[in-house]
Amino acid sequence: MDLMQFVPMFGNFAFMIAAFVVALSVIVAIHEYGHYIVGRWCGIHAEVFSLGFGPVLFSRKDKRGTEWQIAALPLGGFVKFLGDANAASVGSDGSVAEVDMRRTMLGAPLWARVATVAAGPIFNFVLAIAIFAGSIMYQGRAVTPVTFGELRDLPPSYTTELQPGDVFLAIEGFPFDDPDREDMLIDLLPLEERLEYLVERDGAEVIAEGPFLMPTAVASVVPRSAADDANIRVGDVITAVDGQGIFAFTQLQELVLAAEGAPLELTLWRDGRELTVTLEPRATDEPRPGGTFERVYRIGIGGQFFFDAQTEAIGPVEAVGLGAESLWNLLTTSLSALQHMIVGQISTCNLSGPVGIAETSGSMAEQGARSFIWFIGALSAAVGLMNLFPIPVLDGGHLMFYAYEAVARRKPSEKAVQVFMFVGLTLILSLMMFTILNDTLFCP
Template sequence: MSAAVEMLGGFLWTAAAFVLALSIIVTVHEYGHYIIGRLCGIRAEVFSLGFGPRLFSRRDRRGTLWQVAAIPLGGYVRFLGDADAASAGSVAVAPERARQSLNGAPLWARFATVAAGPVFNFILSILVFAGMAIWQGLPVDQVQVGKLHPVPPGVTMQLQPGDRILAVDGRPVASWRDLGLLAESLPARPSHDWTVLREGAEITVPGPDPVPPLVGGVAPRSPAVAAGLQPGDVILAVDGQPVRRFDELRGHVTAAAGKPVVLRVWREGQGEADYTLVPREQDLPTEAGYERRWMIGVQGGGSYFDPAIRSAGPLESLALGAARTWDIIASSVSGLWAMVTGQIGSCNLGGAISIAETTGQAASAGGGNFIWWIAVLSAAIGFLNLLPVPVLDGGHLMFYLYEAVARRRPSARVIDILSALGMAAVLSLMVFGLSNDLFCP
């Protein structure tokens, strides 16, 4: 009985997190259509969050009906003259009001209105990433110790917050990159000599290995999540063989070739425990394309300390937010192309279930992780909406580009046929993603 209650609670939590994230992203997307359309002189008849029966609504002074509908899996703006929520067709409008309809507006106004949805998704991502950079700060340029992490028994830690690292085992360190490269050539052992600048004095103190087997992150929907691993865990051994550095873990997982591996893990406040995981094969991007590897879904946590943090300025944060958003778009393009060309398997395409589960896990990991995931989803959804598929925003923009070049609109019959094909393609893709969620390992 308790297991069933726990499972139900997990399902409700995942569903609530997914609906909340989707509602935020859809609201921003549709508001982009609405506000730019309004500025371009196009009248919005309905702004709906959700589909289906109306739960409650309010009509503003401009005549737009703002409503919340019963099915919270999307939303839409219906402009004057739209035949449906997807703006795939039009209905007759009085001649004196034609300019206020989407179909009767100038080409530039239609283009700007349709493009605004994905653009607002990108803006949301940029602002979220920028806000997180301002809130969390950025690492200082010099190699300086910030927050310390708990260490397991047997590991020596005499570094202190504020220490500026000058050398490890007598080898100089001038940058974080230097520290990472140096770690590869140092012998793996529990203690090293760290030369630091502390309160104006240069001293040498014992400290841990620069790259310990510390879990920095756990990938959603991975064997690590299923087993219960958490950020901050320290992997002590794999199948009884000691692990001194994080990169040693990869060799053990690869050698297992999909067979279960037993991790001996230390966790603060709980001590040591064993976790059994079954590695899965995944396609990972490399400089040469993609590489298939056995993975368990953990990322390295660097060292037992965080870098010292400095404040981030608004312009610097916005630039960082734009760069991260661009990275998401670029990786989406790369991944989609790799699937189309057969470089990676089709199981890499997830559906609604995998997105919902990932959203629930992000919410469980804390508010910061949930907000970060909303930014990732917003950028990905913005990109998907720009694909040149009729019924998506990119399909409308494709028709507008044709109109700009040909100096005439596509015929209504062509638009209807292509829209039907586009809807079939979108539904097929959704079903395919759902089948991957259910049947892919």
């Protein structure tokens, strides 16, 4: 047996695990730091801040008496506050004198406990907004009206008479920007390899020839999709499907839908070379306006125009607003998807567990730093949302107990808390086992 054949496989696995650990460590560190810093502001003392579980690899005690440590199992983290019986801040270890109870989680006022617990998910949301805003600022915004920048990296057959600075007015007689148009411009254009573009150049209207507006160039690859499994990369250009030449992204979409999951042979252009891959389109539940979902066949790629448009800078204030809007859209879509999964309207394959998240981490890291950082933001938003679910052992479960305390004017009994915590832990472990089976057996 040639052991060298396993080297690439091991390398990919190690890269995937490394990407997963980095993404999870960043998100957990921000989450737990939220608990720590707000707790400190509220007068609650943290004894331990741990990144990871298990045997301690490194630790250091700061001037406030908090032990900062990195543990061997990088699958989470915790903040243990003064007097806590465990890392989940459930119960007291009975070692704190009455005079110091105000510095414990159990002895702090209700408002301080609520703020401290809620800070974890809130910090996750803040991280997501910061990443989304940073990505928006880095990418910029296409100037209005859309202006030609430069031709993308495409096969030599993709030539154009367009010049940098040309302002798009119309394509084949269809206005480029029409606020009253109901159909997308791409659906109105004739399926021809060469189109006529009406542009404004140096104050005059000029007709210039160019390729189809949206060719079959790969702008993005969905992690764990058919395209991802077939090793299709960003920048590839799909030139044929089952030997049939194509030049428009709409042609590719129609052939994928018509296949209804049957295998397709794709011919790719990559860095001047021609490659062939075979893949099977997969049924995908896609969100639609109004909170509904539609099941369609996809291979998991996104398209783009044949050119880079000229861009303008976006200020930090506007970028933060757009980042918050992106977070809101992500959270509402996630909740809608979860609701549709519970009632059986969409597949539970849309739910990823540790295995799926690890695979996605590796895939996004392979696509580059920008994609990986954006993924960290999206995952941070998901972790923040999940922690707000009213399930004991999660932050939302603690907030549920505090809501009861605020209404009943007394804390729930320790026995009741322990029972609910056991139920919550059982639910979380059951969900984790289900998602692992989902990732490995039911929806690999």
